[in-house]
Amino acid sequence: MRRNFTIPLKSFLPIRNAPHKVQYSTKPIPLAYFKASIQQDNTQGSPVIMLHGLYGSKQNWRSLSKRISNNLNRDVYAIDLRNHGESQHIEPHKYTSMTSDIAHFIEKHSIKKPIIVGHSMGGKVAMATSLLHSDIISGVVTVDIGPVKHSLGGNSLDYLNGLEEIERTGVSTLKEADSILSKYEKSTVIRQFIxxxxxxxxxxxxxxxxxxxxxxxxxxxxxxxxxxxxxxRYLGPSTLIAGKHSTYINETVLSAYMNHFPNSSVSFLETGHWVHSEKPEEFYVLLSEFIKEHEL
Structure with a gap:
C-alpha cells in the first residue's frame, strides 16, 4: 500500500466541438470513443473499455489507455458516456440506460470479452454491465465506488451552477471562466477538470x-x-481499487460490493476519490497485475 499523497497539477484544454441537441430515447445510443491499438500483429490480450466519472470524458483515460495498449498488448477503448464529452445529449441519464449503451457498444464494435474499467459513475456502469451482461465481458475493475445509493456531495450541483453562470455571463477566455468557477470550487485542480x-x-x-x-x-x-x-452476482475476475481517504468507500459499501462480487479482491491507495489521477503509477501497477494474474 503506497503512503505518499500527491495530486499532479495538469493543464487541461477544452475540446472544441459543437454541443448536441437534447433528445429522449429508451434505446441504446452510439458512443464517442478513443481507441488505442496495438502496433504489432502477435497475439493480444482481452480488450479494455475505460469509463469515466461524472463531468469526465474519454480524455481522462487517454494516457493510461495508450500505456495499457502498448505494454499489455491489447486494444483499449476510452468511451464518452451519454451526456458527456462528444457523446449524444439524451434522456434518461440512468444506469440502466448507460449499461445498455455499453452492451450495445461491445456488440456494435465486435469487441470480444473486454475487461471493463470504470471510475465513480463509470464504475457503477462497469459493475452493472458485469452483473447484467456477464457473458460478454471477461473481467471488471471498479475504481472508488460501490454498488450502493450514495450522496454526490454539495459540490456536484455547484459545478453545474458554475457552468450555468459562465454561459449566462458570456466569457471569451478560460481565465474569466475560471474566475467565475472559483466561487463554487476552491481547488485549482478540480476547476481545471470541470x-x-x-x-x-x-x-x-x-x-x-x-x-x-x-x-x-x-x-x-x-x-x-x-x-x-x-x-x-458476478463470479468472474473482479477487483475494487479504492482511495484510502475517499468518502465514497466505507465498511457498508465494501460489504455491498463483496455481496455482488464475492470472488473480488480489494486494494487501497493513499488517495482520495481520484485514485488514477492522484497515483497514476500505482494505479497502473494494480491494474496490470490484475490483468496478468487472471491471464486476461
Missing part, C-alpha cells in the same frame, strides 16, 4: 457548456442511485 467541459460557440466566440446542464441537474438522484437487486 473547465474541460467548456467549448467555444462558433458564432459568439464565448464559452459554453458541452454537457447538458439541464439533463444532468434533473438526473442527480439517478446518478447517486443503485437501482439493481442485491441478489445479482
Amino acid at each position: 473547465l474541460t467541459n467548456l467549448v467555444k460557440d462558433q458564432n459568439s466566440k464565448n464559452y459554453k457548456s458541452r454537457i447538458p446542464l439541464d439533463i444532468l441537474k434533473n438526473s442527480m438522484a439517478d446518478i447517486s442511485d443503485w437501482p439493481f437487486i442485491s441478489t445479482l
Whole structure:
C-alpha cells in the first residue's frame, strides 16, 4: 500500500466541438470513443473499455489507455458516456440506460470479452454491465465506488451552477471562466477538470457548456442511485481499487460490493476519490497485475 499523497497539477484544454441537441430515447445510443491499438500483429490480450466519472470524458483515460495498449498488448477503448464529452445529449441519464449503451457498444464494435474499467459513475456502469451482461465481458475493475445509493456531495450541483453562470455571463477566455468557477470550487485542480467541459460557440466566440446542464441537474438522484437487486452476482475476475481517504468507500459499501462480487479482491491507495489521477503509477501497477494474474 503506497503512503505518499500527491495530486499532479495538469493543464487541461477544452475540446472544441459543437454541443448536441437534447433528445429522449429508451434505446441504446452510439458512443464517442478513443481507441488505442496495438502496433504489432502477435497475439493480444482481452480488450479494455475505460469509463469515466461524472463531468469526465474519454480524455481522462487517454494516457493510461495508450500505456495499457502498448505494454499489455491489447486494444483499449476510452468511451464518452451519454451526456458527456462528444457523446449524444439524451434522456434518461440512468444506469440502466448507460449499461445498455455499453452492451450495445461491445456488440456494435465486435469487441470480444473486454475487461471493463470504470471510475465513480463509470464504475457503477462497469459493475452493472458485469452483473447484467456477464457473458460478454471477461473481467471488471471498479475504481472508488460501490454498488450502493450514495450522496454526490454539495459540490456536484455547484459545478453545474458554475457552468450555468459562465454561459449566462458570456466569457471569451478560460481565465474569466475560471474566475467565475472559483466561487463554487476552491481547488485549482478540480476547476481545471470541470473547465474541460467548456467549448467555444462558433458564432459568439464565448464559452459554453458541452454537457447538458439541464439533463444532468434533473438526473442527480439517478446518478447517486443503485437501482439493481442485491441478489445479482458476478463470479468472474473482479477487483475494487479504492482511495484510502475517499468518502465514497466505507465498511457498508465494501460489504455491498463483496455481496455482488464475492470472488473480488480489494486494494487501497493513499488517495482520495481520484485514485488514477492522484497515483497514476500505482494505479497502473494494480491494474496490470490484475490483468496478468487472471491471464486476461
